[in-house]
Each structure stands twice: as C-alpha cells, then as structure tokens.
Amino acid sequence: MFQPEWESMPRERLEEVQLERLRATLRRVYDNVPLYRERFDEAGLAPEVSTLAELADLPFTVKDDLRACYPYGLFAAPRSEIVRVHASSGTTGQITVVGYTANDISMWADLMARTLAAAGATRDDVVQVAYGYGLFTGGLGVHYGSERLGALTIPISGGNTRRQVQVLVDFGVTVLACTPSYSLLLAETAEEMGVDPRSLPLRAGVFGAEPWSENMRRQIESTLGIRATDIYGLSEVLGPGVATECAEQHGLHVNEDHFIIEIVDPATLRPVPDGETGEVVFTTITKEGIPVLRYRTRDISRIIPGECACGRTSRRMERITGRTDDMIIVRGVNVFPSQIEQVLAGVPGVAPHYQVILGKRGSMDTVEVHVEVAPDLAFDEVRELEELQRTVRGEIASALAVSIGVKLVEPRSIERSEGKAKRVVDLRDATGGE
Amino acid sequence: MIDQISVFLENEPGRLAQLCRTLGDAGVNMRALMVADTESFGVVRIICDRPQAARDALEAASFGVSVARVIAVEVPDRPGGLADVLEALGEEGINVEYAYCFVEPGSRAAVDVLKVDDERAAAVLESKGLRIVRAGEIYEPDPS
Missing domain, CATH: 3.30.70.260 (ACT domain)
Incomplete structure (x- = not known):
C-alpha cells in the first residue's frame, strides 16, 4: 500500500473522517458556488449534516449542471488558486471543464500512486503512460501518480501504435497504462511486428476509461503475459484514481477518505443497501477546485459486501457493468454492450472486436451485432461459419434473454480505437447522426 | 493433396475484386476460384501457382485467410x-x-x-x- 495509514484505516475512524470532511465541503460549496447555494436555499436546506446518512437528503449534481455552468461556474476556489483544468468532451453537446488547485493535484498524485501500487507497481518499475495527454484526465493523471510513486515514467501519450511497441521493447517497460481495448491493439501490433509480447519484461497493466469484462481481462492477461488491473475514475469527480482493484481482483476499492460512494435506484433515486445494483453516485470531500455533491455518474454497479483479504478497509465497487446512457433497450429488455462483450469472449472462433449496430426497418428498430471472426479460424467451410454465427446468436440470446441478429465480419474490419472503443453505432437517424 | 487458399469475405460490392487485385499485384496466378456464399458472407476458395505468396499477400492486406488441404x-x-x-x-x-x-x-x-x-x-x-x-x-x- 502506498498510504497504509489511510488505506487500512479502521472503518469507524474512516467514517469520522468522512463526516468531518463532508461538513467542510458543504460549507465550501455553499459559500462559493451560486448553483449549490440556490439549490439549498430553494429546498429550504441548511448546508449541514450531523450524520453521513443525511447525505441522502441533499440534491444531486448531474452532467448538465457542469454544462450549464461552463466553463468555471462550479469552481469553489478563487481563479488564482486554480492551477490546472481538464475537460471532458462527452459524446454529445458542450464540453465540461473541471479545475484543480495545487492541493487537488497533489491529492490526485497520491491516489494514482495508490492505484499503481495496488496494481503491483513500485519505484523500480518503468511505466508507459499510453493514455492520451491533454484535456483528457487519463494521461496526466497516471503520469503524476507514477512520478509520485517514484517509478520511471514514459509520457508517450496515445496513438502511433508501432512506436508504442518499439518503446515497450526498447525501454524495458514493466507497467502499461491505457484503455483495455488499446492494450489488445498493442498486442496485435506487436505480433505483426514479430514481437512476442509475452517475452517482454512487461508484467502489469492498469486499464480503465471504458467498461470491460472479466473475459476480456483474461484475454489481456494471457496475450500480454501480465496482471491486468481495473481502475476507475471520471473527470467530474477527479479523473483516474477514484477507485482501483487490488491483487484480489475482486471489486475496486473506492478511496473513501476522499469520496463518498452511494448506489441509488435509478428510478426512485433513493440509496440501496450494499450488494444491490444501481447507479453510482459520488460526493467529493477533499477537492477544492470543483467539489461535487452527489454526482450522478450514470455508471451501473454495486457495493460488494464484506471485507477484502488485501487489508484495505475501503469498500469495493463491482466492475462497471454498464452505463445508464449506453443501455440499449431491445424489445423491452435492457442490454449493455459489456454483456455482449462478455458473451463473445467466451465463444471460440470470434474475436472480442464487435459493434452493436442500431438501425431501422420501416418503423421497427433493429439491432445487429457485428463481430470479427478470429484471424486464426479455419475459414474453409461455410457450414462451420454458419454454425459459429448460430452459436454466437444462441449464446447472446441465453445470456441476455433477448434475440439479437449476429453478422460475422472480416478480421480487423472493425475500426480500432486508440482511446475509448466505439461499441454502439446508431444508424437510426441517418440525417442527423453523429 | 494440394494447398487451397480459403478467404472469408463479407458480401460487399467490390470486395472480391479487391481480393483478386491483391493477388494480381503479388504476381499470383490463379488456376481456379470458387465462391460459396450465404446471405451475409462468403468463402472464396482459390487454387493458384504460389499458395504461400498468396497467403502472405492476403494476410498483409488484412484478409482472413486459411489454407485447406x-x-x-x-x-x-x-x-x-x-x-x-x-x-x-x-x-x-x-x-x-x-x-x-x-x-x-x-x-x-x-x-x-x-x-x-x-x-x-x-x-x-x-x-x-x-x-x-x-x-x-x-x-x-x-x-x-
């Protein structure tokens, strides 16, 4: 552990710390952010709580609040104290801006050092940061954490995949940080270049910024010969460093000394007990630049009840199983692309590269999954390929309880992403689509 | 037994032409070509004068290729x-x-x-x- 005094703090003490910090945060946002002050005043609420449970009565913050307050309206520190901004493009509409004070940047570096340490990294490691640098939080977030840990840090950023492989080989990289889908593209490219990724000193990876499945983890681990750690964060709350897996690989420890996690029922918006699935909501309790109260992430997860064998006392969030806005409704059934990915990874003969295509036939919405055949499949007999197509269709139908058309497509025909993979293609509005 | 090149192709206009052009550019001469097709994809089977060169050229162009005996x-x-x-x-x-x-x-x-x-x-x-x-x-x- 990078900060054992915090990461393994007794829970009673942790909750005292949370309450104290939450109170300070409420005061801070009420005094400095017009939006919060108006919300409290309109609801007749005082910016005070006497227990952590009272948090559930306070108003939520949503992405649209950040858009409405673009660019600096939600900042709770004077502009002179803000030392950096990041921004999130989102998939639609205006970008949103978040600001960090020097204290925020330092706290963030600590939390990312915790994350890297939890993934098995030490000051003796060589860390290739292949997340994008720039307004996206991924690159600089991991970068500062890696330096805080004392590791040798390579700020290569995203893209130029062949050069990434060259650096991976030449610099003796031991830890890779990028999106999970990009790690597979790196492995594929390495093989094209005649490099066996398993023969490299690379031994660990921290992967986040997009949902991925347990099967995809196993594939990354066996293809690259590493331990793959799931990390979680979002710019509105901090960036990477909000939660991370430990060596147990069973849920992501939330840095609860800095963030309060709630899981709420997406319909009633009331908190659900530990163990039940719902939308993840975060309240930051130490951030100065842009604290957020009860920020609705749109991510779907649950708290895993019980203690973790690693010794950390923070509660664990299950890996994200989907987003409320990625959710596709197929004939009344909620479908998350990650569920489809999970099925595909379990079927031999297809690659984990897929897209869900939403279309229209007349007035009917149609859904079709395009999946690449594995490049090493023996393609000779049509009957076997048809059988494979039926198998994928059947597996999806039994896992998701809804029948979805499946089309096999050629190896490497689905566009590879250097950032977040585009899993859903919506062709229903051909004139105004993105 | 002889080596036959089998290629997985999506049913898309021009895709078979791209395959043939790739082989032509690689100097591969075909003896026979047979397409087995379904609604959404096909398998193209090829007997040619240089099967290994054909396979290399097609793989380099990102076609899904296998060799059948x-x-x-x-x-x-x-x-x-x-x-x-x-x-x-x-x-x-x-x-x-x-x-x-x-x-x-x-x-x-x-x-x-x-x-x-x-x-x-x-x-x-x-x-x-x-x-x-x-x-x-x-x-x-x-x-x-």
Missing part, C-alpha cells in the same frame, strides 16, 4: 467421368464436403478438386485407376 484428381474427358470419381468415394462411405473443377492450360482432362475428411480418399481413387494430381504439377513447392 484438398485432393485434386484428373477426371476422364467423357460423359459420366465425374460420376465415376464420386461413385468410387460413395461406395467406400466417404463423404465429399464440396467439389469444383478446373482445366489446366493445354490439357485435355479436367481436374476435380475435392474436400473430403477421410484419409483413405486418395488411395481409393488410385485403386480405381484414377490419377491424383500432385502439388508439384500445379505449383512450385515453396522453399521452407
């Missing part, structure tokens, strides 16, 4: 010639997955390409006096 047998140039070949296999309970024919330039006999999953097939055909075409007659074995 098939039997090439000379078919007598008379009515019922192919029926004789297939009956010989049928009598032994050997199932033919698929078959197609081509004619070598300057030859009077046709060559039938057979995909069978039975090791006895070649011996059965030879025992009936049929001539099995060797790989070396169709392409130069690749140096390896």
Whole structure:
C-alpha cells in the first residue's frame, strides 16, 4: 500500500473522517458556488449534516449542471488558486471543464500512486503512460501518480501504435497504462511486428476509461503475459484514481477518505443497501477546485459486501457493468454492450472486436451485432461459419434473454480505437447522426 | 493433396475484386476460384501457382485467410467421368464436403478438386485407376 495509514484505516475512524470532511465541503460549496447555494436555499436546506446518512437528503449534481455552468461556474476556489483544468468532451453537446488547485493535484498524485501500487507497481518499475495527454484526465493523471510513486515514467501519450511497441521493447517497460481495448491493439501490433509480447519484461497493466469484462481481462492477461488491473475514475469527480482493484481482483476499492460512494435506484433515486445494483453516485470531500455533491455518474454497479483479504478497509465497487446512457433497450429488455462483450469472449472462433449496430426497418428498430471472426479460424467451410454465427446468436440470446441478429465480419474490419472503443453505432437517424 | 487458399469475405460490392487485385499485384496466378456464399458472407476458395505468396499477400492486406488441404484428381474427358470419381468415394462411405473443377492450360482432362475428411480418399481413387494430381504439377513447392 502506498498510504497504509489511510488505506487500512479502521472503518469507524474512516467514517469520522468522512463526516468531518463532508461538513467542510458543504460549507465550501455553499459559500462559493451560486448553483449549490440556490439549490439549498430553494429546498429550504441548511448546508449541514450531523450524520453521513443525511447525505441522502441533499440534491444531486448531474452532467448538465457542469454544462450549464461552463466553463468555471462550479469552481469553489478563487481563479488564482486554480492551477490546472481538464475537460471532458462527452459524446454529445458542450464540453465540461473541471479545475484543480495545487492541493487537488497533489491529492490526485497520491491516489494514482495508490492505484499503481495496488496494481503491483513500485519505484523500480518503468511505466508507459499510453493514455492520451491533454484535456483528457487519463494521461496526466497516471503520469503524476507514477512520478509520485517514484517509478520511471514514459509520457508517450496515445496513438502511433508501432512506436508504442518499439518503446515497450526498447525501454524495458514493466507497467502499461491505457484503455483495455488499446492494450489488445498493442498486442496485435506487436505480433505483426514479430514481437512476442509475452517475452517482454512487461508484467502489469492498469486499464480503465471504458467498461470491460472479466473475459476480456483474461484475454489481456494471457496475450500480454501480465496482471491486468481495473481502475476507475471520471473527470467530474477527479479523473483516474477514484477507485482501483487490488491483487484480489475482486471489486475496486473506492478511496473513501476522499469520496463518498452511494448506489441509488435509478428510478426512485433513493440509496440501496450494499450488494444491490444501481447507479453510482459520488460526493467529493477533499477537492477544492470543483467539489461535487452527489454526482450522478450514470455508471451501473454495486457495493460488494464484506471485507477484502488485501487489508484495505475501503469498500469495493463491482466492475462497471454498464452505463445508464449506453443501455440499449431491445424489445423491452435492457442490454449493455459489456454483456455482449462478455458473451463473445467466451465463444471460440470470434474475436472480442464487435459493434452493436442500431438501425431501422420501416418503423421497427433493429439491432445487429457485428463481430470479427478470429484471424486464426479455419475459414474453409461455410457450414462451420454458419454454425459459429448460430452459436454466437444462441449464446447472446441465453445470456441476455433477448434475440439479437449476429453478422460475422472480416478480421480487423472493425475500426480500432486508440482511446475509448466505439461499441454502439446508431444508424437510426441517418440525417442527423453523429 | 494440394494447398487451397480459403478467404472469408463479407458480401460487399467490390470486395472480391479487391481480393483478386491483391493477388494480381503479388504476381499470383490463379488456376481456379470458387465462391460459396450465404446471405451475409462468403468463402472464396482459390487454387493458384504460389499458395504461400498468396497467403502472405492476403494476410498483409488484412484478409482472413486459411489454407485447406484438398485432393485434386484428373477426371476422364467423357460423359459420366465425374460420376465415376464420386461413385468410387460413395461406395467406400466417404463423404465429399464440396467439389469444383478446373482445366489446366493445354490439357485435355479436367481436374476435380475435392474436400473430403477421410484419409483413405486418395488411395481409393488410385485403386480405381484414377490419377491424383500432385502439388508439384500445379505449383512450385515453396522453399521452407
């Protein structure tokens, strides 16, 4: 552990710390952010709580609040104290801006050092940061954490995949940080270049910024010969460093000394007990630049009840199983692309590269999954390929309880992403689509 | 047994042309080409003069390629010639997955390409006096 005094703090003490910090945060946002002050005043609420449970009565913050307050309206520190901004493009509409004070940047570096340490990294490691640098939080977030840990840090950023492989080989990289889908593209490219990724000193990876499945983890681990750690964060709350897996690989420890996690029922918006699935909501309790109260992430997860064998006392969030806005409704059934990915990874003969295509036939919405055949499949007999197509269709139908058309497509025909993979293609509005 | 190149292709306008152009640019000369298609995809099977070069060129162009081992047998140039070949296999309970024919330039006999999953097939055909075409007659074995 990078900060054992915090990461393994007794829970009673942790909750005292949370309450104290939450109170300070409420005061801070009420005094400095017009939006919060108006919300409290309109609801007749005082910016005070006497227990952590009272948090559930306070108003939520949503992405649209950040858009409405673009660019600096939600900042709770004077502009002179803000030392950096990041921004999130989102998939639609205006970008949103978040600001960090020097204290925020330092706290963030600590939390990312915790994350890297939890993934098995030490000051003796060589860390290739292949997340994008720039307004996206991924690159600089991991970068500062890696330096805080004392590791040798390579700020290569995203893209130029062949050069990434060259650096991976030449610099003796031991830890890779990028999106999970990009790690597979790196492995594929390495093989094209005649490099066996398993023969490299690379031994660990921290992967986040997009949902991925347990099967995809196993594939990354066996293809690259590493331990793959799931990390979680979002710019509105901090960036990477909000939660991370430990060596147990069973849920992501939330840095609860800095963030309060709630899981709420997406319909009633009331908190659900530990163990039940719902939308993840975060309240930051130490951030100065842009604290957020009860920020609705749109991510779907649950708290895993019980203690973790690693010794950390923070509660664990299950890996994200989907987003409320990625959710596709197929004939009344909620479908998350990650569920489809999970099925595909379990079927031999297809690659984990897929897209869900939403279309229209007349007035009917149609859904079709395009999946690449594995490049090493023996393609000779049509009957076997048809059988494979039926198998994928059947597996999806039994896992998701809804029948979805499946089309096999050629190896490497689905566009590879250097950032977040585009899993859903919506062709229903051909004139105004993105 | 000879090497046949099998390529997975989506049903898209121009895709088969791209495949053929890729082979042409690589200097590969095709002897036979057969397309098996379904609603959404097809498998193209190719006999050519340089199977390894064909495979390398297609893989470099991101086609999904595999190599299948098939039997090439000379078919007598008379009515019922192919029926004789297939009956010989049928009598032994050997199932033919698929078959197609081509004619070598300057030859009077046709060559039938057979995909069978039975090791006895070649011996059965030879025992009936049929001539099995060797790989070396169709392409130069690749140096390896």
